Amino acid sequence: MAEHPDPRSRPRRLPGQRQTRQRSTIYEVIRTAAGPLTVPEIHQRAQREVGGIGIATVYRTINLLQEEELVQAVILPSGETRYELAGLGHHHHFSCRSCDEVFDLPACPVEIPRNDVVEGGFVVESHELTLYGVCPACVETPAASG
Numbered sequence: 689m690a691e692h693p694d695p696r697s698r699p700r701r702l703p704g705q706r707q708t709r710q711r712s713t714i715y716e717v718i719r720t721a722a723g724p725l726t727v728p729e730i731h732q733r734a735q736r737e738v739g740g741i742g743i744a745t746v747y748r749t750i751n752l753l754q755e756e757e758l759v760q761a762v763i764l765p766s767g768e769t770r771y772e773l774a775g776l777g778h779h780h781h782f783s784c785r786s787c788d789e790v791f792d793l794p795a796c797p798v799e800i801p802r803n804d805v806v807e808g809g810f811v812v813e814s815h816e817l818t819l820y821g822v823c824p825a826c827v828e829t830p831a832a833s834g
């Protein structure tokens with residue numbers, strides 16, 4: 689986990705044809721986020737950088753970035769789809785029930801090692817885990833969220 693290079697730390701030139709401003713803006717929005725983002729969140733943040741960017745462009749660009757394996761979808765247990773950089777390595781997500789933001793958590797609280805055999809003879813190869821609670825900002829200002 690520790691030796692995994694963090695893709696966040698290396699802004700990379702996107703391969704392919706035209707490096708449009710919209711496209712690199714969307715990639716940067718995803719790269720610099722604190723956790724996986726929904727399409728409306730990506731749209732909103734990209735619009736701050738490039739006015740007039742349409743939601744259809746956001747969807748199309750995310751699809752291209754996924755095809756190029758620069759971005760991947762995260763589907764939360766709620767069924768909500770969010771997007772994050774591909775290749776972030778093993779991590780988990782924390783969903784704030786107050787502001788609805790989702791954050792990356794670097795720590796893994798699961799103590800079952802890979803390929804461990806658990807009760808009943810099940811060989812564990814991987815796990816997914818989403819934690820729920822209140823993020824630091826919402827802990828500090830509980831009134832702001834209602």
Ligand SMILES: [Zn+2]
Nearest residue numbers: 784787823826
């Ligand atoms: Zn929060």
Ligand SMILES: [Zn+2]
Nearest residue numbers: 778796797798
């Ligand atoms: Zn884990």
